[in-house]
Amino acid sequence: MAWKIFAASATGKSHAERGLPCQDAFAHAVVGEVLIALVCDGAGSARYSQAGAEFIARSVVHALATRVQQGEELPELSGELFEQAVASVIGLARSALQEVSRAAGAGLADYASTLVGVVATPERGSFFHIGDGVGVAQPRDGAAKPDISLPANGEYANETYFITGPHWRERLRVLPIRQPLQGVALMSDGAMPFAMSKGNAGLYAPFMEPVERYLRGVADIDEGNRALAATLDDPRTHHITGDDKTLLVALRA
Template sequence: MATVSNHWRVFGASVTGKAHLDKDIPCQDAHAHAVVNGVLVAIVCDGAGSARYSEHGAQFVAAHAVQALAGRLEQGATVQDLQDGALAGTLAQIRAALDDIASAANATLDDYASTVVGVVMGKDSGFFFHLGDGLGVAQLGDGGELISLPANGEYANETYFISGERWREQLRLLAIPQAVRGVVLMSDGCMPFAMSKNNASLYAPFMDAVQGYLRTVDSVESGNAALASTLADPRTHQITGDDKTLLLALRT
């Protein structure tokens, strides 16, 4: 039986979509990750297009949630501890800190609205955590995929945000009960070309090429640069005008 490595190589890029380039609006996506004792913590956030400071909200939530969860792991928390309640407690603290920032800026929490799709993955098990749209895929050792799907509201263009009053009931956890070869997180801007029809699986012609290339690069920096230029390719503009974030964590 093959042993699962406890080491990760993590690549990520957030690029501005055509709709924002045309209006000179900054990218409202963000991503962050950390690895603590072989446990991967990674997050992708997508700021609401309608919210004034959503790029700051996305950046703050991604960076600080990863930092806080990594801190808990460093202090001895297990993956199961996080899944059993520490994750929700951490997000509550991040949300409260964001509320303080909003107050200081004479703004509201809704001005910093952002979705969250994240993963905590240990050697043999882990879980996705998800608020709103975006998507997560765990590539299982047996070749299968476990997918954390986007959640939209009653209308197609509506979704849920960490700033929402009912965020706790909209927070979804999905257990990953076995070892994985890799984990992919993405904002909804990547889904049209990174996922197959109906989000049933990763779109192999695109994702196999990307992952195959990333497995060969000398450095994470060069991999990140290649990933960013792939996502920024003008050919994607025909598919989506949205900002695009893709984070790939590969077992080495």
């Protein structure tokens, strides 16, 4: 298998103190050498955002994996064609979520969530992104700069864009990955203060290098996931951020 994937979420201190659940979610799949992965961050102000994040993460990854299984070479598509393919999948997931919201007597905005995802082989691929969070593609060439899909926020502090918003299609961004990879990291904005370097120029090496070194050496994926969850839930992170934290690390095996 071309990829080893580890992922975990931890409830933020501010949510735990208010008795709220973690509103982040993640999903991933591998089809042949193609990695499909997604991290969603539910809006803290939306009453069913946890369910929305989980629904979108599962639905979008499953749909993209199905298309790859059916022979569609998504990682090879150009930026515009890849964007169209991903927009089609997200649009269908959004429509299905709207049906869920109607059945619950709620509005689509009650399930608000951001989205940062990737479809890639070890040689190339693309990020797709609505709202905050970060995607980082670590190049195989250690001297090369990583490809980074940065957050996009609104005009005001603590504002961002959601898949449930009326202008979601305009907010969908795609970033090609054009260099061979040694790994990919996706994270919600709660993990960014300690996992990203200053100015979001790359992964923060004092935190990420020990994490990746351990994960590369661990034989059991579940053990790696538990260790990653414990790291995210370390009380020392509570002094850095009170937000929910999700980190997905995909490494070339």
